[in-house]
Amino acid sequence: DVKVTQSSRYLVKRTGEKVFLECVQDMDHENMFWYRQDPGLGLRLIYFSYDVKMKEKGDIPEGYSVSREKKERFSLILESASTNQTSMYLCASRYRPASGANVLTFGAGSRLTVL
Amino acid sequence: GESVGLHLPTLSVQEGDNSIINCAYSNSASDYFIWYKQESGKGPQFIIDIRSNMDKRQGQRVTVLLNKTVKHLSLQIAATQPGDSAVYFCAEKVQNAGGTSYGKLTFGQGTILTVHP
Structure with a gap:
């Protein structure tokens, strides 16, 4: 089974702090994603990466940046955390089985609280 | 606004x-749809998918129906069990202008399914 591991399950940070959320996948997948999940809004795409050092903005990139220096690792960075970035952050890796399905495998999530 | 949405935010059913x-x-223009299940404290997990050239697809106890005429998707769970209690999301594949998607998905708001014993 593909494993997507998010290093921090719970974080509490203060406004203005720099925050790093780390994600590692173990199946050599090219595409990785960061979503945030808020009640009533579902999952919204922040950034994604389609290869090492390659990235594209998703629907809500403001206030975030990403880093993909190695294929297995995709980091989400909040340069200056704000209270409206309090959320659940989900990392995903793209799995394409022989059937051609387009399946994202998700990590367990990182719940960030910004005070 | 959301391009994919759910009619009911909560659903309560009896076991069975x-x-x-x-x-x-x-x-x-969406040509691929997928359902995810998210249990408390976990990330979303893949349940079943369907392409737009199909009307129906069945899995183990689950069936997805696609009605392209009214742009409606449904997930049917047979003989619902307490372990099915979770939040269910539908999602559609996003296409870039050049026709590539890189696997991006747009998610709906989610439906909370509660199964009572």
């Missing part, structure tokens, strides 16, 4: 009943 979770989408 069949459950139907509905989803509407707005992009008539």
